[in-house]
Amino acid sequence: MNRVYNFSSGPSVLPLKVLERAQAEFLDYGNSGMSVMEMSHRSPGFDEIICAAEQLLRELMGIPDNYRVLFLQGGASTQFAAIPLNFLTGSKKAQFVLTGLWAKKAHAESAKYGDCEVVASSADKTFSYIPAVGPDMVKPDSDYFYICHNNTIYGTTWHTLPETGDVPLFADVSSSILSERMDVSRFGLLFAGAQKNMGPAGLTVVIVRDDLLGHKMDICPTMLDYKLQADNRSLYNTPPTYSIYICRLVLEWLKSIGGIEAIEQTNRKKAALLYDYLDSSKLFRGTVAEQDRSIMNIPFVTGDEELDRTFVSGAKAAGLVNLAGHRTVGGMRASIYNAMPVEGVEALIQFMYKFEKEYHKS
Ligand SMILES: *Cc1c(COP(=O)(O)O)cnc(C)c1O
Numbered sequence: 001m002n003r004v005y006n007f008s009s010g011p012s013v014l015p016l017k018v019l020e021r022a023q024a025e026f027l028d029y030g031n032s033g034m035s036v037m038e039m040s041h042r043s044p045g046f047d048e049i050i051c052a053a054e055q056l057l058r059e060l061m062g063i064p065d066n067y068r069v070l071f072l073q074g075g076a077s078t079q080f081a082a083i084p085l086n087f088l089t090g091s092k093k094a095q096f097v098l099t100g101l102w103a104k105k106a107h108a109e110s111a112k113y114g115d116c117e118v119v120a121s122s123a124d125k126t127f128s129y130i131p132a133v134g135p136d137m138v139k140p141d142s143d144y145f146y147i148c149h150n151n152t153i154y155g156t157t158w159h160t161l162p163e164t165g166d167v168p169l170f171a172d173v174s175s176s177i178l179s180e181r182m183d184v185s186r187f188g189l190l191f192a193g194a195q196k197n198m199g200p201a202g203l204t205v206v207i208v209r210d211d212l213l214g215h216k217m218d219i220c221p222t223m224l225d226y227k228l229q230a231d232n233r234s235l236y237n238t239p240p241t242y243s244i245y246i247c248r249l250v251l252e253w254l255k256s257i258g259g260i261e262a263i264e265q266t267n268r269k270k271a272a273l274l275y276d277y278l279d280s281s282k283l284f285r286g287t288v289a290e291q292d293r294s295i296m297n298i299p300f301v302t303g304d305e306e307l308d309r310t311f312v313s314g315a316k317a318a319g320l321v322n323l324a325g326h327r328t329v330g331g332m333r334a335s336i337y338n339a340m341p342v343e344g345v346e347a348l349i350q351f352m353y354k355f356e357k358e359y360h361k362s
Contacts (some may be wrong), residue, residue, distance in 0.1 A: 002352035005344035008322035009152050009297060009335040010175070018249045018339075036245040041238050049245050050234065055252035060259050061234055062175075063184050067302050070206040070226060071234040076102070076174045078224070079204060080109035083144070083170060083189070085220040086227075088114040089210060091141040097112035097120045097162070099350040100127040101328065102172055110146070113217070127154040129289035133162040142167045144188060147184060150176035153326040154156070154194070155299040156331065157290040168212060177205070178254060179209050179338055180264040182320075196296070197337050199247035203240045204242075251293055254338065264339050270336050270345045271295035277349045283356040287331065299330035302359075308332060311355055318351050 006013040029036045032045050039046045046304040054069045063069060072078070083106070088094055092114040098121035110116045117139075127240045138145055145164040152175040161169065168188025176182075177192040184190065189208045195201035206226065213227040222228060222236075229236055254263060275293060278286045278300055287299045302308055302333035308331050314322045325331040336345055 001014065002319075002327075004319045005322045005340070006321055007275075007334045007340070008342075009196070009326070009333060011201045012197075012335055012337050013339040013344075014199070014246075015250065015253045018246065018253050021249055022246060026219070028165035029337050031316060037242045039241065040170040041241050046241055048249055049241075050239070052250035053244055053251060056248065056255060057205070059328045060251060060254060061182065061184055061207075065240060066210050067184060067215070068208050068210050068226075068230040069207070069214070070229050071239055071247075072204045072206055072229060073202050075202060075204055076172060076302055079172075079191045079206065080106040080222075081112075081225065082224040083146075083191075084110040084113035084116075084217075085224055086216045087168075087170075087189075087276070088116075088143050089215045089217055090143045091137065093117065093142050094144050094275060095137075095139060095142045095144060095167075096146045097121070097133060097148075098123060099130055099158075101152045102152065102174070102328075103146070103148040106146060106148065106172060112145075115151060117142075122156075126287075126293075127151060127156065128287055129167060130156050130158055130292040132162050134163065135163045138162070138167055139163045140165065140167065144168045144170045146170045146172075148172040150174075150179075150294050150296055153292045153299075153329060153333075155286075155288045155297045157294040157296075157345050159292065168209065175293075175335075175337075177298055178263070179267050181260055194247055195242065195333075196246070197250075197339075198241075199262065200243040205247075220291050231349060248338075252320060266342065267295045267336070267338065270340065270342055271298065273342075273345050273349060274298050274336070277352060281352070281356055284352060287338055296337055297333055299325055299329065299331055299333040301325075305330060307359060310359075311316060311352075315351055318347075320348050320351055323348075 095117045119137050120130050122131050145167045149171040170189045172192050174192045178197045191206045216305035255313040284300050315323050323332050325333045
């Protein structure tokens with residue numbers, strides 16, 4: 001077996017222990033004589049899996065009892081439409097901060113259904129920073145205030161959440177969920193595609209305050225009705241059973257290594273190693289305002305596109321794969337999610353160091 005260090009932004013690296021456990025249980029799960037993939041979603045065996053996944057997520061994130069946890073499908077992108085269909089129904093006004101492609105897409109989808117104001121944007125500097133948002137910018141009659149918490153493509157994070165008063169704060173946490181402590185009670189709704197820090201692509205977790213449910217638009221498709229999904233414990237139709245099982249294994253793994261507090265420490269250490277190197281390098285540089293740097297996605301460039309390509313292919317040959325930046329921005333990006341070990345980041349830095357010695361002309 002020859003596993004590489006996979007810096008993909010998503011789908012991304014999973015803990016080896018999780019993959020090994022899934023492999024061991026693949027043909028015969030818990031003496032059932034069948035694979036989880038072959039089990040009825042209405043069976044006691046699967047019920048135990050989905051209940052355990054929810055319980056673990058609640059425990060790890062400290063999710064208060066008045067929040068519902070949904071295991072849905074369609075990816076984070078489907079929630080861009082589900083959110084207005086469920087919540088843009090009071091004043092029919094919402095507010096958005098545009099910090100990158102995912103926030104823009106969420107805004108465009110929401111704007112099909114109501115008045116969606118752009119409060120602030122960092123488009124002027126290629127989304128390399130998080131714009132300032134003061135409490136005075138929040139309209140008290142907004143149905144929700146929307147942010148993308150960690151901007152996977154550009155590598156920025158909201159390290160301080162905007163103060164939105166009584167207006168529910170909604171956040172896309174696809175690439176930051178489980179990576180650092182989050183005060184769930186600060187949010188009306190959190191959602192995440194699983195493929196960054198939680199499991200296989202397609203599975204999507206929604207965490208929503210229960211008093212916000214039950215006001216959907218009449219046109220809301222049944223499958224996107226969060227209240228119906230909550231009332232049916234995410235079992236209205238056949239959920240992505242195998243992906244939920246893998247998610248449960250990831251959550252068990254995270255708990256076994258000390259939970260979110262422990263992984264946050266490791267994540268900060270990994271990010272600091274890479275940022276420190278970038279800050280001292282004469283060839284490479286980070287592209288993001290220092291105070292807004294993500295600890296999950298770290299974009300960097302040499303300033304020479306040809307050299308960037310040489311770097312990406314050289315790194316690949318050295319077993320450090322998927323380091324090309326997003327197709328819309330170029331350069332490089334190292335996604336260092338929970339499952340990326342410190343050794344992977346150290347190997348990357350070592351390769352960058354050697355590359356710099358070879359290619360930097362002083
Ligand atoms: C990956 C990603 C998405 C898109 O997720 P899909 O599951 O592919 O729809 C949305 N938002 C953020 C922040 C992401 O990182």
